[in-house]
Amino acid sequence: MTVGAATAVLARAGRWRWPEVVFWVAAGASWFVLPEQHLLLNEICILGLFTLSLDLVLGFAGIISLGHAAFFGCGAYIAGMLARAGYGDPVLGLVAGGVGAGVLGFATAFLVLRGSDLTRLMVTLSVSLVLFELANRLTFLTGGADGLQGMAVGAVLGRFEFDIFGAVAHAYSLVVLFVLFVAIRWIMASPFGVSVRAVKGNRLRAAAIGIPVNARLVGIYALAALYAGVAGALLAQTTQFVSLDVLAFHRSAEVMLTLVIGGTGMLYGGLVGAILFKVAQDTLSNLTPEYWQFWLGLIFVALVVVGRERVFGWPAALWARVRGR
Amino acid sequence: MISRRTILAAGLVAVLAAPAVAQTPFKVGLILPMTGQSQSTGKQIEAAVKLYIAQNGDTVAGRKIEVIVRDDAGVADTTKRQAQELIVRDKVGALAGFGLTPLAMATAPLASQAKVPMIVMAAATSIIPNQSPFIVRSSQVLPQTAVAMAQWAAENGIKSAVTLVSDYAPGIDAETWFVKRFKELGGEVKESLRTPLASPDFAPVLQRAADAKPQAMFVFVPSGQGAAVAKQFAERGLDKSGIRLIGTGDVTDDDQLNGMGDAMLGVVTSGHYSASHPSAANKAFVAAFKAANPGMRPNFMAVAGYDGMHMLYEALRKAGGTADGEALVAAMKGMSFESPRGPVLIDAETRDVVHNIYIRRVERVDGELYNTEFATISMLKDPAKAAPKP
Amino acid sequence: MLTILFDGIAYGMILFVLAVGLSVTLGVMNVINLAHGTFAMVGGYAGVVLVNRWGVPFLAALPLVALVAAAVGLLLERTLYVHVYAKSHLDQVLFTIGLVFVSVSVVSWAAGSQVVFIQLPEFLRTRFTVFGASIGAYRLLIIVICGVLALVLQGVLARTRFGARLRAAVDDPVVARGMGIDVARLFMVMFAVGSGLAGLGGALGAEILGLDPSFPLKFMVYLLIVLTVGGGSSITGPFCAALLLGIADVAGKYYLPSVGAFVIYSVMLAVLLVRPQGLFAPR
Numbered sequence: 001m002t003v004g005a006a007t008a009v010l011a012r013a014g015r016w017r018w019p020e021v022v023f024w025v026a027a028g029a030s031w032f033v034l035p036e037q038h039l040l041l042n043e044i045c046i047l048g049l050f051t052l053s054l055d056l057v058l059g060f061a062g063i064i065s066l067g068h069a070a071f072f073g074c075g076a077y078i079a080g081m082l083a084r085a086g087y088g089d090p091v092l093g094l095v096a097g098g099v100g101a102g103v104l105g106f107a108t109a110f111l112v113l114r115g116s117d118l119t120r121l122m123v124t125l126s127v128s129l130v131l132f133e134l135a136n137r138l139t140f141l142t143g144g145a146d147g148l149q150g151m152a153v154g155a156v157l158g159r160f161e162f163d164i165f166g167a168v169a170h171a172y173s174l175v176v177l178f179v180l181f182v183a184i185r186w187i188m189a190s191p192f193g194v195s196v197r198a199v200k201g202n203r204l205r206a207a208a209i210g211i212p213v214n215a216r217l218v219g220i221y222a223l224a225a226l227y228a229g230v231a232g233a234l235l236a237q238t239t240q241f242v243s244l245d246v247l248a249f250h251r252s253a254e255v256m257l258t259l260v261i262g263g264t265g266m267l268y269g270g271l272v273g274a275i276l277f278k279v280a281q282d283t284l285s286n287l288t289p290e291y292w293q294f295w296l297g298l299i300f301v302a303l304v305v306v307g308r309e310r311v312f313g314w315p316a317a318l319w320a321r322v323r324g325r
Numbered sequence: 326m327i328s329r330r331t332i333l334a335a336g337l338v339a340v341l342a343a344p345a346v347a348q349t350p351f352k353v354g355l356i357l358p359m360t361g362q363s364q365s366t367g368k369q370i371e372a373a374v375k376l377y378i379a380q381n382g383d384t385v386a387g388r389k390i391e392v393i394v395r396d397d398a399g400v401a402d403t404t405k406r407q408a409q410e411l412i413v414r415d416k417v418g419a420l421a422g423f424g425l426t427p428l429a430m431a432t433a434p435l436a437s438q439a440k441v442p443m444i445v446m447a448a449a450t451s452i453i454p455n456q457s458p459f460i461v462r463s464s465q466v467l468p469q470t471a472v473a474m475a476q477w478a479a480e481n482g483i484k485s486a487v488t489l490v491s492d493y494a495p496g497i498d499a500e501t502w503f504v505k506r507f508k509e510l511g512g513e514v515k516e517s518l519r520t521p522l523a524s525p526d527f528a529p530v531l532q533r534a535a536d537a538k539p540q541a542m543f544v545f546v547p548s549g550q551g552a553a554v555a556k557q558f559a560e561r562g563l564d565k566s567g568i569r570l571i572g573t574g575d576v577t578d579d580d581q582l583n584g585m586g587d588a589m590l591g592v593v594t595s596g597h598y599s600a601s602h603p604s605a606a607n608k609a610f611v612a613a614f615k616a617a618n619p620g621m622r623p624n625f626m627a628v629a630g631y632d633g634m635h636m637l638y639e640a641l642r643k644a645g646g647t648a649d650g651e652a653l654v655a656a657m658k659g660m661s662f663e664s665p666r667g668p669v670l671i672d673a674e675t676r677d678v679v680h681n682i683y684i685r686r687v688e689r690v691d692g693e694l695y696n697t698e699f700a701t702i703s704m705l706k707d708p709a710k711a712a713p714k715p
Numbered sequence: 716m717l718t719i720l721f722d723g724i725a726y727g728m729i730l731f732v733l734a735v736g737l738s739v740t741l742g743v744m745n746v747i748n749l750a751h752g753t754f755a756m757v758g759g760y761a762g763v764v765l766v767n768r769w770g771v772p773f774l775a776a777l778p779l780v781a782l783v784a785a786a787v788g789l790l791l792e793r794t795l796y797v798h799v800y801a802k803s804h805l806d807q808v809l810f811t812i813g814l815v816f817v818s819v820s821v822v823s824w825a826a827g828s829q830v831v832f833i834q835l836p837e838f839l840r841t842r843f844t845v846f847g848a849s850i851g852a853y854r855l856l857i858i859v860i861c862g863v864l865a866l867v868l869q870g871v872l873a874r875t876r877f878g879a880r881l882r883a884a885v886d887d888p889v890v891a892r893g894m895g896i897d898v899a900r901l902f903m904v905m906f907a908v909g910s911g912l913a914g915l916g917g918a919l920g921a922e923i924l925g926l927d928p929s930f931p932l933k934f935m936v937y938l939l940i941v942l943t944v945g946g947g948s949s950i951t952g953p954f955c956a957a958l959l960l961g962i963a964d965v966a967g968k969y970y971l972p973s974v975g976a977f978v979i980y981s982v983m984l985a986v987l988l989v990r991p992q993g994l995f996a997p998r
Contacts, residue, residue: 145427145522146427243427
């Protein structure tokens with residue numbers, strides 16, 4: 001294969017396919033067509049963004065993380081604390097939350113560079129637990145167990161106030177999700193993104209051809225943390241409340257399941273998984289959280305025992321066809 | 326120019342709509358922690374609400390009362406989400422429940438925005454009714470019981486104390502007001518210890534309290550954790566070392582008291598409700614509750630649920646079946662009635678509960694452990710709200 | 716001060732008994748088993764039922780509880796875990812988290828969410844004073860039982876033929892199989908023993924750690940920390956690590972209550988930075 005042909009293949013992967021366009025048009029249309037479901041759709045957008053960020057870590061970099069909620073919670077608290085301190089502009093809170101979480105991701109990235117799967121699991125889990133304890137203790141900053149009170153979130157772009165029906169929130173989250181998605185799609189189709197995938201495929205070989213493995217891993221981890229932080233900030237701003245729950249273990253576990261349902265390594269997997277998960281949760285929402293946890297656990301167990309490839313082989317095949325391979 | 330036909334049509338619509346409006350059920354969104362650490366709170370309040378409806382019928386002022394119970398597992402995010410869904414999708418006329426302070430605080434802005442009355446049946450921090458003009462409380466206010474306990478302690482020869490509370494708003498309320506009154510009356514507070522709400526590990530902190538060698542240990546923990554404190558207190562031998570365990574009624578929760586064992590005998594607490602309160606209304610309440618829920622004894626949470634429904638029913642009667650949020654809240658202000666706990670008044674200014682605080686001692690009566698009342702402080706208002714602003 | 720040391724040792728001993736079974740699955744069989752805490756919970760609740768409801772004397776209930784937990788472990792191993800041995804670590808993580816969620820919900824539904832206690836016999840509720848420190852009889856019992864167990868386990872591993880076969884299977888399963896050692900059966904036995912020990916730890920720890928349905932989630936972290944610090948696949952490693960962490964945690968919460976919970980996490984992160992394979996690993 002010549003260099004020119006190789007470049008052409010990679011460039012083709014970066015172009016938009018019509019099913020993707022349909023997906024986003026449908027997403028936008030949902031705002032007009034389903035006015036009763038703004039609250040639910042807002043939650044789907046936020047979860048979709050969060051799951052997308054985990055995909056970067058798990059699907060593209062191959063790092064099993066049980067503590068991704070740390071970045072989600074970090075972004076949420078930063079945005080919340082800013083709103084409480086009087087800086088209520090939503091976009092400012094978004095940027096601050098994302099950057100703050102990204103910095104945290106960058107700082108903890110070196111911890112996941114070495115060691116086995118178990119070590120990385122432990123490290124990511126402990127980071128999120130340490131953060132949980134910090135938030136629990138620093139009550140003057142975070143409100144502790146009572147949650148962050150007194151958040152005054154301003155109007156989006158100075159004009160659209162958040163309403164009780166969630167219409168503005170939904171639009172806001174959707175736009176943010178779309179913008180960030182386009183960005184990450186472009187990044188993953190760029191040389192950086194391709195090299196990250198090479199690292200996941202075979203670390204030794206990637207290093208042998210000169211790819212700076214550690215730098216790539218740190219880069220993708222920090223990027224994922226940033227995205228998770230933005231998702232957290234979105235949650236804080238659209239619900240105007242932050243509590244310790246954003247850092248809880250079950251968030252990390254749920255986002256992992258959501259990603260697995262949708263499919264790893266495909267970017268859209270996170271979004272599809274979020275839709276499936278939230279709709280399922282909503283229809284079962286009259287059950288208590290206890291029973292929900294039971295079914296969630298059962299799905300996990302069944303999925304693994306039956307075999308993920310057998311259950312979810314079809315989205316991967318579909319995606320391959322979409323990308324024209 | 327309005328045609329005759331239009332007037333006729335309008336009249337027809339009005340005639341048909343009036344009974345239709347009266348027929349629309351009045352929905353109450355009851356958000357409780359039915360699972361998780363505070364599960365006992367949720368179960369007690371739900372049982373009490375069901376009992377009230379069973380005893381008083383489900384139709385008030387021409388409207389059928391429909392209670393929608395939702396579980397928030399004690400997580401404030403969930404409470405807020407449930408409240409929002411109940412308001413937007415189920416179109417409830419009132420919200421009730423709120424097992425912990427953070428849950429009520431998170432929902433307050435929603436109540437204000439949607440103009441829906443919020444009846445707080447469990448959370449006990451002083452500032453809750455201030456969060457929204459639509460909040461009315463039927464449960465208790467911690468500064469009331471903390472101050473009463475400090476008073477009794479000082480008047481009964483206790484000169485030094487250590488406070489141990491859960492680190493969240495009601496705990497801090499209890500600590501602040503106990504320390505304030507105790508010191509005012511000449512007592513010495515050797516240490517003020519706090520334990521995190523989420524993961525209570527009492528052993529080290531109890532040891533620390535014991536090492537300070539006070540005459541009494543004042544404890545506040547939310548109602549699901551009292552048993553653990555009592556157990557560890559006895560297990561460390563603190564009861565035999567001359568330290569008296571005192572606290573608010575949450576520690577000797579009626580529902581769990583029997584399970585705590587004889588280690589609790591003689592413990593003095595201050596509370597607004599005891600299942601052994603000697604009034605006819607209470608005896609009837611306890612009997613009916615036990616009959617409907619075998620194996621359960623009503624505690625102070627249940628009585629708040631019961632009274633909360635009573636307040637709602639009375640408000641609907643007073644304001645008329647088509648009342649909106651503001652009218653209902655206005656009807657509840659200043660309401661006074663006889664509850665199984667004793668007399669209750671809803672303060673017209675603060676929308677908070679004013680009731681008797683009893684000093685009780687744990688005693689064995691008819692083979693079971695009860696909080697036997699032996700002193701009463703009448704109609705105590707919340708000292709935190711009554712205090713002059715600095 | 717001595718009391719705190721003593722309490723810390725007792726706490727550490729319980730962590731050890733809970734973690735030793737995990738060191739088997741993790742370090743030896745290379746299965747990420749986050750559901751180990753479930754067996755501890757099973758043991759704890761079995762203790763509650765045996766002692767509180769059926770009136771079995773506490774000391775007699777302890778071996779029974781271990782048997783129950785071992786039986787449950789064996790059952791799950793034969794039916795579910797076998798499918799998971801060959802799968803990726805991500806699959807194992809998902810599977811075991813799923814197990815935890817299911818078990819937590821089932822117990823929660825069956826027994827309620829509140830903390831439960833095992834009623835201790837009178838003689839275990841006394842305290843003595845030794846060298847000026849106040850010591851509880853119950854914690855003393857824990858230290859004795861767990862200490863003996865540690866010695867027995869180490870003895871079996873080092874001195875018996877069974878122990879030799881075990882070590883062979885751990886070092887090189889392929890060669891061991893080639894020599895006629897039934898590796899699969901050995902692993903199965905180890906899994907059951909590990910679960911049984913966890914169950915015992917759960918019942919013993921109910922008084923001190925507090926037993927409620929969220930036990931597996933709460934303590935999974937501590938157990939993994941003990942293993943990470945101590946290094947898997949041995950007895951002495953987790954033993955020393957558990958003691959270290961137990962004392963550090965209790966002392967931390969006593970002397971610096973505002974920092975208390977961080978001590979354990981900080982110790983672990985520090986160790987991982989310096990020696991990712993654990994403090995006591997062979998290499």
